[in-house]
Amino acid sequence: MENKYHHQGVGREMQKALLGQWYARLSRAKQENIPVAYLFISGNIGELLRSFGFELVFPEVNALQCGIKKVAGEMILKAEDTGYSSDVCGYVKNDIGLALSGNAGPFGTLAPPDLLVCTYSGCNTYIKWFEALASLFKAPIFMLDVPYTREGRFREEDKQYVIAQLKELITVCEKLTGRAFDEKKLKEQLRNAAEAEEIWAKILQSARHRPSPIDAFFEAVFFMAPIYVLRGTPECVRYYRAAWEEIEERLGHRLGPVSEERFRVVLEGPPPWPYFRAFWELFKKWNVCVVASTYSKVGGIWDFGFRHDPSRPLESIAEYALNCYTNLNWPMRQEMIRKYIEEYAADALVIHSVKSCRSFSVGQADVREYFTKEQGLPTLFLESDLVDSRYFSEAQMRNRIDAFFEALESRFQRESRRGGVPDPARA
Ligand code: SF4
Numbered sequence: 001m002e003n004k005y006h007h008q009g010v011g012r013e014m015q016k017a018l019l020g021q022w023y024a025r026l027s028r029a030k031q032e033n034i035p036v037a038y039l040f041i042s043g044n045i046g047e048l049l050r051s052f053g054f055e056l057v058f059p060e061v062n063a064l065q066c067g068i069k070k071v072a073g074e075m076i077l078k079a080e081d082t083g084y085s086s087d088v089c090g091y092v093k094n095d096i097g098l099a100l101s102g103n104a105g106p107f108g109t110l111a112p113p114d115l116l117v118c119t120y121s122g123c124n125t126y127i128k129w130f131e132a133l134a135s136l137f138k139a140p141i142f143m144l145d146v147p148y149t150r151e152g153r154f155r156e157e158d159k160q161y162v163i164a165q166l167k168e169l170i171t172v173c174e175k176l177t178g179r180a181f182d183e184k185k186l187k188e189q190l191r192n193a194a195e196a197e198e199i200w201a202k203i204l205q206s207a208r209h210r211p212s213p214i215d216a217f218f219e220a221v222f223f224m225a226p227i228y229v230l231r232g233t234p235e236c237v238r239y240y241r242a243a244w245e246e247i248e249e250r251l252g253h254r255l256g257p258v259s260e261e262r263f264r265v266v267l268e269g270p271p272p273w274p275y276f277r278a279f280w281e282l283f284k285k286w287n288v289c290v291v292a293s294t295y296s297k298v299g300g301i302w303d304f305g306f307r308h309d310p311s312r313p314l315e316s317i318a319e320y321a322l323n324c325y326t327n328l329n330w331p332m333r334q335e336m337i338r339k340y341i342e343e344y345a346a347d348a349l350v351i352h353s354v355k356s357c358r359s360f361s362v363g364q365a366d367v368r369e370y371f372t373k374e375q376g377l378p379t380l381f382l383e384s385d386l387v388d389s390r391y392f393s394e395a396q397m398r399n400r401i402d403a404f405f406e407a408l409e410s411r412f413q414r415e416s417r418r419g420g421v422p423d424p425a426r427a
Helices: 010-028 046-050 059-068 072-081 090-100 125-137 156-177 183-208 225-229 234-253 273-284 313-322 330-343 364-374 394-417
Strands: 036-039 055-057 115-121 141-146 263-268 288-293 348-354 379-384
Touching (some): 036 046, 046 183, 046 313, 059 072, 059 090, 072 090, 072 273, 090 125, 115 156, 115 313, 125 141, 141 156, 183 234, 183 288, 183 313, 225 234, 263 330, 288 330, 348 364, 364 379, 379 394
Parallel strands (some): 036 055, 036 115, 115 141, 263 288, 348 379
């Protein structure tokens, strides 16, 4: 029988191939004399570093890869053996364990850093994390201090402060690589970044359709990888053009991530990586589609309009760093979630609170209270961890998820009989 779909699966396949090529380059970097910089995803300044020829390593991405491949447990224990407490972020301990294992993980053996750029956006754990790596690898560290966005918008002086630091970083990169700053190259990177951002925002916003063609959490974590690790490169742009064709085809055929979309939810918080599949299945069973998530915004909130701007290179990099999700205060994050619920017509809010990450979890109980009491929205609060499987109980998760959607289903049925809230299966 002739296959009527021509683009399905392309997003996942290309993503896998691109990440594989990127990790292979990182394994060869030392032999090929390519400088390597380590930095964080949130508010990252990858385009600037790439314009100097650096290959980039993102330790959180390595941690989630170890989590999903189920080797994070041994890395974490290695770090705990050297004295890291059980309360320290699992991502940090995974990374320390990885460094102590010769930087060899399921993705190959990574080149050590020539430079550590601590983009301090929203999480102060980053500072201690990179100080530890600087000492383990005997590598120089550059601290890019990004002020927390506290008043609904960053201040102009905060932006100028970040720009001044970017100029200092340019001098550091020039000395380290022996290359002069090439503004033309940087602008080219930012042009590519803006194009990829435009398409990615369009993909995320496609979830406003009913049924949604994409799960904006469980699928988005794969679709978003290239814009996080390869943003600014031509292959990243090619990826999003191809991914959009897949989404467009799904829209045309009313294809979605679940066989029959029954519940639309917004999800706040990161995934439990070692149990990613099992966690997803617990929602799929109820035909739940996540139509918007905050985790898919940790690398940038492009769906609210931000684009890198090649005509204002350093300014737009600074604005991006200041504006990332974990750098926003809780009232701003709460407002963002409220907008998602409204614009994406969500039936409920699911909060996945992880023990490791205070940057995400602090304030989530208040957010739940706000949505339950002030907005009258059904909310489900789940707890586990990003990478530490000692904090994940599948049976407990299943019970809570089943009970929640069972109650939600009965509520919809009751209210639709009374002519109130329509049944969520409405198309
Ligand atoms: S606490 Fe959260 S944001 Fe901070 S390093 Fe750990 S996972 Fe990342």
